[in-house]
Amino acid sequence: MVQSSVLGFPRMGANRELKKATEAYWAGKATVESLLETGKTLRAAHWKIQKDAGVDLIPSNDFSFYDQVLDHILMFNAIPERYTKYNLPPLDVLFAMGRGLQKKETESSPAIDVTSLEMVKWFDSNYHYVRPTFQDNQEFKLNSTKPIDEFKEAKELGITTRPVILGPVSFLQLGKADRGQSVTPIDLLEKLLPVYEELLTKLAEAGAESVQIDEPVLVLDLPEATKKAFETAYSKLGKLSSAPKLVLATYFGDIVHNIDVIPSISHLYGLHIDLVRAPEQLSDVLKAIGDKQVLSVGVVDGRNIWKTNFSKAIGLVESAVHTIGAERVIVATSSSLLHTPHTLESEKNLDPEVADWFSFATEKCKEVVIIAKAVSDGAETVAEEIKSNAASVTARATSKRTNDAAVKDRQAKITEEMYNRKSPFPDRIAAQSKTLNLPKFPTTTIGSFPQTSEIRVQRNKFTKKQITAEEYEKFIEKEIDDVIAIQEEIGLDVLVHGEPERNDMVQYFGERLHGYVFTTNAWVQSYGSRCVRPPIIVGDISRPAAMTVKGSKYAQSKTKKPMKGMLTGPVTCLRWSFPRDDVHQSVQAEQLALALRDEVIDLEKAGIYVIQVDEPAIREGFPLRKGKERDDYLTWAVNSFKLATAGVENGTQIHSHFCYSDFQDMFSLISNLDADVLSIENSKSDAKLLNVFKKEEYPRHIGPGVYDIHSPRIPSYDEIKNRIEEMLQYLKPEQLWIDPDCGLKTRQWTETKPSLTNMVNAAKHFREKYA
Numbered sequence: 001m002v003q004s005s006v007l008g009f010p011r012m013g014a015n016r017e018l019k020k021a022t023e024a025y026w027a028g029k030a031t032v033e034s035l036l037e038t039g040k041t042l043r044a045a046h047w048k049i050q051k052d053a054g055v056d057l058i059p060s061n062d063f064s065f066y067d068q069v070l071d072h073i074l075m076f077n078a079i080p081e082r083y084t085k086y087n088l089p090p091l092d093v094l095f096a097m098g099r100g101l102q103k104k105e106t107e108s109s110p111a112i113d114v115t116s117l118e119m120v121k122w123f124d125s126n127y128h129y130v131r132p133t134f135q136d137n138q139e140f141k142l143n144s145t146k147p148i149d150e151f152k153e154a155k156e157l158g159i160t161t162r163p164v165i166l167g168p169v170s171f172l173q174l175g176k177a178d179r180g181q182s183v184t185p186i187d188l189l190e191k192l193l194p195v196y197e198e199l200l201t202k203l204a205e206a207g208a209e210s211v212q213i214d215e216p217v218l219v220l221d222l223p224e225a226t227k228k229a230f231e232t233a234y235s236k237l238g239k240l241s242s243a244p245k246l247v248l249a250t251y252f253g254d255i256v257h258n259i260d261v262i263p264s265i266s267h268l269y270g271l272h273i274d275l276v277r278a279p280e281q282l283s284d285v286l287k288a289i290g291d292k293q294v295l296s297v298g299v300v301d302g303r304n305i306w307k308t309n310f311s312k313a314i315g316l317v318e319s320a321v322h323t324i325g326a327e328r329v330i331v332a333t334s335s336s337l338l339h340t341p342h343t344l345e346s347e348k349n350l351d352p353e354v355a356d357w358f359s360f361a362t363e364k365c366k367e368v369v370i371i372a373k374a375v376s377d378g379a380e381t382v383a384e385e386i387k388s389n390a391a392s393v394t395a396r397a398t399s400k401r402t403n404d405a406a407v408k409d410r411q412a413k414i415t416e417e418m419y420n421r422k423s424p425f426p427d428r429i430a431a432q433s434k435t436l437n438l439p440k441f442p443t444t445t446i447g448s449f450p451q452t453s454e455i456r457v458q459r460n461k462f463t464k465k466q467i468t469a470e471e472y473e474k475f476i477e478k479e480i481d482d483v484i485a486i487q488e489e490i491g492l493d494v495l496v497h498g499e500p501e502r503n504d505m506v507q508y509f510g511e512r513l514h515g516y517v518f519t520t521n522a523w524v525q526s527y528g529s530r531c532v533r534p535p536i537i538v539g540d541i542s543r544p545a546a547m548t549v550k551g552s553k554y555a556q557s558k559t560k561k562p563m564k565g566m567l568t569g570p571v572t573c574l575r576w577s578f579p580r581d582d583v584h585q586s587v588q589a590e591q592l593a594l595a596l597r598d599e600v601i602d603l604e605k606a607g608i609y610v611i612q613v614d615e616p617a618i619r620e621g622f623p624l625r626k627g628k629e630r631d632d633y634l635t636w637a638v639n640s641f642k643l644a645t646a647g648v649e650n651g652t653q654i655h656s657h658f659c660y661s662d663f664q665d666m667f668s669l670i671s672n673l674d675a676d677v678l679s680i681e682n683s684k685s686d687a688k689l690l691n692v693f694k695k696e697e698y699p700r701h702i703g704p705g706v707y708d709i710h711s712p713r714i715p716s717y718d719e720i721k722n723r724i725e726e727m728l729q730y731l732k733p734e735q736l737w738i739d740p741d742c743g744l745k746t747r748q749w750t751e752t753k754p755s756l757t758n759m760v761n762a763a764k765h766f767r768e769k770y771a
């Protein structure tokens with residue numbers, strides 16, 4: 001009989017209970033006990049959803065108060081000394097590593113000031129994990145029993161779960177040496193394995209029959225040493241005398257290029273592969289796995305919200321069953337469902353036509369069960385479900401909402417000139433210095449200013465029609481006035497309107513474009529307690545009316561300094577939406593680019609001569625492996641940015657912003673965008689990043705972020721000055737802009753004002769020095 005399984009369930013709760021409880025704890029408004037209780041209630045509720053759906057293999061330890069990788073850092077005691085020296089309780093150490101901690105000295109405790117560990121994209125998803133950092137003399141020990149405790153907690157509720165742990169190779173490979181250290185993480189494997197042995201033994205003692213051990217790095221191009229590490233790790237862990245059955249899980253790509261690793265894991269109980277992302281790997285993997293191993297086939301998409309096409313999924317599962325037999329096949333979600341919203345049930349305002357095409361986490365649990373039953377007991381046992389699924393799939397494929405002839409016509413008429421600015425950069429910057437008249441080391445911010453609870457409350461009232469559009473607009477204008485006054489007072493050079501009208505930088509545009517639908521409660525965790533509500537691309541995209549022009553024009557009318565227009569770029573709009581799965585991403589990006597091109601030109605016509613088109617997601621869209629897909633991406637991602645931005649005059653300055661910094665392997669992409677000014681995340685990266693810009697003699701202007709906006713701590717004047725000094729070793733004074741790492745929407749005003757004041761003062765210091 002084919003079993004059904006889920007690789008992980010979203011942890012925030014149907015109404016983001018975890019977010020609210022965590023933030024209340026951070027704000028000192030709730031006790032640790034109440035936070036722990038919320039966690040326990042959510043875990044129980046999520047296990048019950050899966051149990052009620054009939055899922056055979058239900059995950060535990062997929063819950064986390066911040067991030068699952070961070071939990072492993074704490075669990076293996078890979079905690080840098082700067083976080084342990086204050087003797088904080090474990091949960092506070094966890095949060096300090098996740099978000100930094102700054103506390104004034106009191107009579108009973110010293111001042112605390114630690115920055116967070118680095119936060120990075122989880123593969124090509126919009127989830128972020130905390131990167132493990134290792135010391136040269138790193139030692140590990142089992143420092144927490146979280147997976148065992150949560151397994152027991154579920155058992156007490158009558159639910160036998162399959163704990164999920166991150167495998168040793170991925171844990172090390174996804175980490176890095178701490179600042180000032182030179183250790184190669186994978187070399188620490190021998191030291192780490194005994195801790196895994198202890199953990200697995202304890203899980204077996206607690207009654208765990210099987211464990212899902214995630215090794216997602218297997219979908220990447222791996223160095224030889226890492227491939228060998230699989231052999232070392234799994235020959236040990238696979239042969240433990242008392243360990244649960246291990247199912248090694250891979251996701252977000254195929255593992256065929258690492259197929260030679262499979263023999264080293266063939267003494268494990270099973271292997272999970274992602275057949276949504278890479279269905280073609282099935283036959284190769286079937287040939288390569290051992291003759292007893294179980295294959296878990298991920299056929300229900302853990303990364304998107306479309307209903308599974310049952311007929312296709314059943315076909316894939318049956319071909320696996322045909323080769324290795326039903327007893328050796330598990331039907332699964334392709335990855336953890338962490339990347340999908342909790343339940344479609346919460347969406348009361350969706351048009352029923354499109355709602356019928358969707359499936360969120362709760363619904364996906366039912367899908368794996370139905371597919372498993374169809375294969376095990378025969379399609380006739382779930383005939384109704386299969387029939388209604390087929391009807392939904394056909395309705396979507398043939399709906400008028402998915403096809404717009406005018407959009408396709410415009411795409412067909414794109415010409416080569418539309419991709420290129422009128423003149424090369426030297427001519428443009430000369431024209432821009434006349435229009436903008438900026439000082440050396442110009443200062444700016446990335447766009448958003450604190451989204452205060454008052455802003456959110458007013459927007460909520462407006463959404464619920466408790467205030468009129470006019471009242472809301474007045475409120476937003478007042479916010480813009482205040483933000484401009486503050487920026488003038490601080491002395492910034494290129495101002496922004498602060499983005500108070502935006503719920504989110506992608507959702508806001510999704511709500512204004514044809515071809516999109518948006519949700520009311522479909523939240524997905526982005527990092528820590530922060531969530532996003534990605535809009536959904538259901539059809540061809542177009543812009544029915546200007547989206548930001550009125551607000552930017554208003555803001556410019558309130559200041560003599562240049563006001564920067566703020567847009568989200570085509571690739572980011574695409575990547576942070578739930579995309580269509582029926583047309584290629586490049587087609588969707590091109591449609592978005594055309595819509596944004598019109599907006600950019602309209603902004604310029606309205607007197608906005610600095611326009612920033614944010615592309616923070618351009619990095620995550622970069623295909624995970626070298627090859628054709630990546631090469632193609634480099635072309636279409638760059639083209640869509642250029643198509644969106646190249647329609648302006650030389651004197652209009654195009655900025656772009658990226659807050660993820662792994663540019664080493666994609667410098668050409670960044671450079672080919674031909675943006676006049678780039679602002680990039682830098683405060684948590686080391687000099688390697690800037691070195692790339694130096695080595696490649698990057699010709700245009702650049703503002704590497706001088707402080708980390710993800711942390712509540714305030715950077716001092718000296719700290720920022722030192723940062724700039726460091727940057728000047730790599731960049732020329734005339735190309736350097738001074739700005740924070742990213743937008744300030746998640747910060748409080750009490751942090752924002754002093755931080756920006758220190759930043760502007762530091763810029764002034766260099767202005768004088770280089771006068």
Ligand SMILES: CN1c2c(nc(N)[nH]c2=O)NC[C@@H]1CNc1ccc(C(=O)N[C@@H](CCC(=O)N[C@@H](CCC(=O)N[C@@H](CCC(=O)O)C(=O)O)C(=O)O)C(=O)O)cc1
Pocket residue numbers: 126451453456457459460502503504505506507526527529530531532533534576616745746
């Ligand atoms: C920059 N990033 C973004 C990513 N993806 C996006 N789609 N958008 C991004 O900005 N990916 C990478 C990074 C990740 N970073 C962040 C940073 C910050 C957040 C964040 O702050 N999220 C907010 C939610 C933002 C939002 O949509 N707000 C809405 C709704 C607010 C709300 O919760 N309203 C309440 C009622 C009002 C109240 O009483 O407060 C409700 O509905 O219950 C809005 O402002 O209108 C967060 O709080 O998590 C995310 C990713």
Ligand SMILES: N[C@@H](CCS)C(=O)O
Pocket residue numbers: 446447448449505566614616657659742743744745
């Ligand atoms: N303009 C956006 C960019 C975030 S990546 C902001 O400032 O929030």
Ligand SMILES: [Zn+2]
Pocket residue numbers: 446616657658659741742743
């Ligand atoms: Zn950013």
